[in-house]
Amino acid sequence: MVLKILLGVLLTAVIIFGLGLPMSPHPQAWYELPVIPGLGEKARIIFFHVPTAWLSVVAFLTSMVYAIAYLRKRDLSYDIRSSAAAGLGFMFCILATLTGAVWAKFNWGSYWNWDPRETSIFVLLLIYGAYFSLRSAVETEEKRAALSSAYAIIAAVTVPFFIFIMPRIMTGLHPGAKGDPEGAGPVVEFKMSPNMRIIFFSSLVAFTLLFYWMFTLRVRTAQVEAHNHQRG
Amino acid sequence: MSGRVHLAGEGLRKEYDRRPVFGNVSFSASAGETLLITGRNGSGKTTLVKIICGVLTPGGGTLSLTTNPHDPSRDRRGLIGLVSPYLQMFDEFSAVENLAIAMGIRGLPFDPRAADALLERVAIFPRRHDQVRTYSSGMKQRVKYAFALIHTPPVLVLDEPMTNLDVEGIAIVRTIMAEQRRHGILVVATNDLSDIDTYERRVDLDEGR
Amino acid sequence: MDFLAQNQLYIVMIIVLAIWLGIYIYLFRLDGRVKKLENQIRE
Amino acid sequence: MKAASPPFRSFLRSAGSVFLKDWRSELRTRYAVSALLMFVVTTIAIILFSLGSEGASPDALSGMLWVVVFFAAMSGLSRTFVMEEERGTTLTLQLLASPGAVFFGKLLFNLVLVTGLNAVTVLLYGAVIEGFVIRTMSIFVVTVILGSMGFAAAATVIAAIIARANTKGTLYPVLSFPIVLPLLLSVIEATKKASDGAFFAEAAGEFQLLISYIVVVVVASSMLFEFIWKD
Numbered sequence: 001m002v003l004k005i006l007l008g009v010l011l012t013a014v015i016i017f018g019l020g021l022p023m024s025p026h027p028q029a030w031y032e033l034p035v036i037p038g039l040g041e042k043a044r045i046i047f048f049h050v051p052t053a054w055l056s057v058v059a060f061l062t063s064m065v066y067a068i069a070y071l072r073k074r075d076l077s078y079d080i081r082s083s084a085a086a087g088l089g090f091m092f093c094i095l096a097t098l099t100g101a102v103w104a105k106f107n108w109g110s111y112w113n114w115d116p117r118e119t120s121i122f123v124l125l126l127i128y129g130a131y132f133s134l135r136s137a138v139e140t141e142e143k144r145a146a147l148s149s150a151y152a153i154i155a156a157v158t159v160p161f162f163i164f165i166m167p168r169i170m171t172g173l174h175p176g177a178k179g180d181p182e183g184a185g186p187v188v189e190f191k192m193s194p195n196m197r198i199i200f201f202s203s204l205v206a207f208t209l210l211f212y213w214m215f216t217l218r219v220r221t222a223q224v225e226a227h228n229h230q231r232g
Numbered sequence: 233m234s235g236r237v238h239l240a241g242e243g244l245r246k247e248y249d250r251r252p253v254f255g256n257v258s259f260s261a262s263a264g265e266t267l268l269i270t271g272r273n274g275s276g277k278t279t280l281v282k283i284i285c286g287v288l289t290p291g292g293g294t295l296s297l298t299t300n301p302h303d304p305s306r307d308r309r310g311l312i313g314l315v316s317p318y319l320q321m322f323d324e325f326s327a328v329e330n331l332a333i334a335m336g337i338r339g340l341p342f343d344p345r346a347a348d349a350l351l352e353r354v355a356i357f358p359r360r361h362d363q364v365r366t367y368s369s370g371m372k373q374r375v376k377y378a379f380a381l382i383h384t385p386p387v388l389v390l391d392e393p394m395t396n397l398d399v400e401g402i403a404i405v406r407t408i409m410a411e412q413r414r415h416g417i418l419v420v421a422t423n424d425l426s427d428i429d430t431y432e433r434r435v436d437l438d439e440g441r
Numbered sequence: 442m443d444f445l446a447q448n449q450l451y452i453v454m455i456i457v458l459a460i461w462l463g464i465y466i467y468l469f470r471l472d473g474r475v476k477k478l479e480n481q482i483r484e
Numbered sequence: 485m486k487a488a489s490p491p492f493r494s495f496l497r498s499a500g501s502v503f504l505k506d507w508r509s510e511l512r513t514r515y516a517v518s519a520l521l522m523f524v525v526t527t528i529a530i531i532l533f534s535l536g537s538e539g540a541s542p543d544a545l546s547g548m549l550w551v552v553v554f555f556a557a558m559s560g561l562s563r564t565f566v567m568e569e570e571r572g573t574t575l576t577l578q579l580l581a582s583p584g585a586v587f588f589g590k591l592l593f594n595l596v597l598v599t600g601l602n603a604v605t606v607l608l609y610g611a612v613i614e615g616f617v618i619r620t621m622s623i624f625v626v627t628v629i630l631g632s633m634g635f636a637a638a639a640t641v642i643a644a645i646i647a648r649a650n651t652k653g654t655l656y657p658v659l660s661f662p663i664v665l666p667l668l669l670s671v672i673e674a675t676k677k678a679s680d681g682a683f684f685a686e687a688a689g690e691f692q693l694l695i696s697y698i699v700v701v702v703v704a705s706s707m708l709f710e711f712i713w714k715d
Contacts, residue, residue: 004472008465015461019454041450071711074289076250126662133658137651141249143715147645150708154641154663157704161666161697165673213468220475227482230250287578288715307582314579320572322505324512336501337580339494 003209010206018047018199027193034193045103047199051207053096053117056124059089059211064156067149079145080226082152083135084218088211090128097121116166117174123162127155237263237299237311237386239284239417244293246279253279257293259435261417263386266409268428269421271437277421278318280437281391284419285314299386310338313380315373316391323365327356327375330364331382338383350378354404369396377408386416393420394427498581502589506564507596515567516597520560524605527552528612539615546616546675549609550668553635556605557598558657561639564590565647574647583710587640591702594643595636602632619681623674627687630694631671637698638663641705644712663701670694 023041024032036043066082069075100118101111112118134151138144192200240260246253253276261267271277282288283295286308297311321330328347335342351360354374359367364375373396380388393405409428412418420428510516531548540548568574577586606628610616618624642660649655674690 004469011461011465012458015454015457019450019457071708074291123662123665126665130655130659130662133655134645134649137649137655139650142247143648146711147648150641150712151645151659153708154701154704157700158638158663158666158697161693161700164693165666165669213472217468217471217475220479221471224475224478224482226250282575282715285579287575309579309582312579318572319575319579321576322509322573323571324509325505333501333505334580337498337505337577337585339498339501339585 004213007206007209007213010202011210014047014199014203014206018044018203021195027195030195033196039107042103042107045099047203049096049099049103050200051203052092052099053121054204055207055211056089056093056096056121058208059085059092059215060124060127060156060159062215063089064152067152070145070149071153074142076141076145076226077223079141079149080222081215081219082145082149084215084222086128086131086152087218088214090125090132092211093121093125093128097125115174119166120162123159127159131155237297237417239267239297239387239419241284241295242293244280244283244290244295246276246283246288246291254437257435257437259433261419261433263416264413265432266413266418266420266428266430268431268434269419269437270423270425270434272423275437277437278316278391280435281314281316281389281419281421284387284389285312297387310340310383311385312387312389313383313385314389314391315376315380315393316389317373317395318391319376319379321364321372321375321379324363326363327351327360327367327378330375331378334379334382340383347378347382350381351375353408354378355400370398370401373397374401374404377405381408387419388412388416389419389421391421392424393422394424495582495585498585499588499592502577502581502586503592503596506590506593510593510597516560516563519563520556520597520601521604523556523559524552524601524608527555528605528608532612535613542615542617542679543676545613546679547672549606549616549675550631550672552609553602553605553631554664554668555657556601557635557639558660560601561594561598561636562643562646562656564593564640565643569647578714583713584706586713587644587706587709590644591636591640594640595633598636598639599629599632602628602635616679618678620678620684620687622684623682623687624678626691627671627674627678627694630691630698631667634667634671634694634698634701635664637701637705638667641701641709641712644709648712667694667697670697 021031021033023035023043025035027034033043062085063082066078066085070078070082100121104113104118105111131148131152135144135148138147238260239262242258244257245255257280259267269277269280279288283290297308299311321327322333325333328344328351331347331350332342332344348357348360351357354377356371356374356378359371364372367375388408390409393409394402397405409418409420420431422428531552568577581589610618639660642656642663646656646659670690670693674687674694677687677690
């Protein structure tokens with residue numbers, strides 16, 4: 001209960017401050033956000049877009065961990081968790097893709113540029129999509145759990161290769177990518193003032209809490225469903 | 233030759249789609265004994281057979297198969313032969329080739345004379361070089377007996393042993409069953425009790441429902 | 442109204458807030474309903 | 485090999501026999517080969533028609549070569565497992581061999597199949613498509629070999645999953661694509677370098693990547709195969 005209220009307060013605050021605080025070229029007061037050259041008001045997307053992308057990765061990892069747990073223990077409740085995490089991950093992945101694409105249209109001039117991060121999220125979408133088509137194609141529950149767990153693990157094992165391949169093949173537009181003079185290191189590091197950083201990390205925490213809540217809800221509904229199914 | 237074989241199941245259970253097929257099945261049998269598995273359609277005879285053969289993991293409980301002296305060159309697969317209606321031969325190969333493939337995949341040396349003798353016994357010998365797909369269903373069933381016996385398993389598992397067989401086939405199978413009981417364990421899953429005259433152990437899957 | 446017309450960002454903010462509130466309330470109600478079902482099962 | 489312990493030797497024998505069985509079965513039925521060859525010919529013909537008299541850049545052409553390979557491989561490599569499932573011989577194989585032996589036998593079969601397929605595809609493609617030139621042959625040969633191995637590795641485990649699901653093939657490209665994509669991108673990149681006439685050392689990065697990809701996928705799939713193969 002405490003977490004739910006904390007989540008409510010935190011995300012509301014993130015929305016109000018993240019979108020509401022004025023921007024100024026030379027921030028003086030605590031409430032003024034710095035203007036990032038070339039981005040302007042559009043920089044505010046970072047408070048919402050990055051957490052969704054972050055969650056789609058977290059969800060994928062969660063799903064994989066529970067997939068391994070299922071194969072070791074053969075307990076269907078792990079499969080429920082694995083697929084619940086994957087379902088949420090898919091949703092957040094779509095959100096990240098859409099918010100990113102709309103924003104890219106206004107900042108980079110087109111919805112899609114095949115920049116490394118866009119490519120990686122595209123791959124993640126493909127994996128999620130394949131995962132769910134596989135699940136819908138298997139009827140027996142135990143078999144479905146085993147096959148989709150195996151697939152999730154195989155997919156997860158190949159994902160790190162993209163990290164090595166992407167920079168070789170394409171130059172990036174996202175902050176932190178190769179070819180970006182400002183950015184060094186991951187996306188979070190780019191020229192954020194302390195107050196922006198607080199909002200950003202609060203947003204990460206809030207979104208993670210939201211994910212956790214939705215995740216437990218999904219697991220619980222699935223368990224109720226499974227119970228009803230069992231009783232016929 | 234196979235020493236003292238012992239097959240035991242303890243508290244075996246299996247679920248499909250969260251629905252129990254059977255729960256808490258226990259049995260044991262030693263060399264020279266016949267284990268009979270009976271139960272209505274859908275009571276899980278085939279499931280239990282597959283668990284005994286090691287191709288299906290039980291949902292719970294333990295299954296042990298021991299030989300004495302222990303023979304390390306053979307794993308569980310090498311100790312069991314299965315004949316069942318849902319078992320299929322590699323039907324673009326001939327009967328002899330099927331036996332050679334079976335021995336090769338088991339990692340064991342293939343003896344063509346032993347194979348010929350076995351095919352002679354199940355009365356397939358004259359057509360042993362024809363592709364299995366050209367056989368009638370009764371002949372296929374006979375090839376399965378050769379397939380299950382080629383590695384002289386101490387445990388022979390028969391699911392509905394008389395399926396598709398004519399009078400001659402039934403007589404062949406009866407002698408095979410009698411012989412298996414002399415040196416090893418015979419497991420038969422059937423509802424037709426006229427197939428089998430004597431048995432020492434019995435699992436009734438209808439019990440406790 | 443003039444203020445809003447000039448600061449369109451606040452319109453965005455209000456819309457986002459409304460969406461968030463909707464999700465939040467929905468999740469709360471869902472949570473309650475699941476809890477009820479779980480209690481039913483336990484009995 | 486002298487010191488190989490008996491269980492290991494019988495494992496090799498077993499895996500080898502699985503391969504041999506599939507190989508001889510393929511010779512008899514031409515179950516996969518004919519479909520694969522027709523697919524290669526058809527796709528190359530489509531590329532020819534769509535190019536018309538206009539040439540495409542060497543980069544685009546080296547990319548398209550792997551498109552042909554990908555779809556041809558996807559049409560044929562699932563056969564090894566789907567065939568067993570369709571004819572009901574999965575159980576027979578389960579009774580005979582350990583999951584590891586089945587996996588490595590099938591992997592070997594797919595490797596032979598895809599290597600042959602790639603050789604044919606590359607020769608045909610090089611002969612028919614104008615403007616596709618390879619300046620550094622050594623890079624190209626290594627790329628094709630490593631690429632074949634990678635395809636076989638990824639395709640085998642996905643084929644096993646597909647065969648156990650109820651779909652039998654329609655999902656195969658869907659499931660494979662995200663898994664094969666890193667491989668596909670690297671081989672395309674290496675092929676571009678080969679057609680640009682880069683030095684062999686310049687493609688070392690791609691080769692390292694391909695080799696580690698193959699190792700990782702084979703290790704992961706051999707560990708997972710037991711769960712896929714046994715009900």
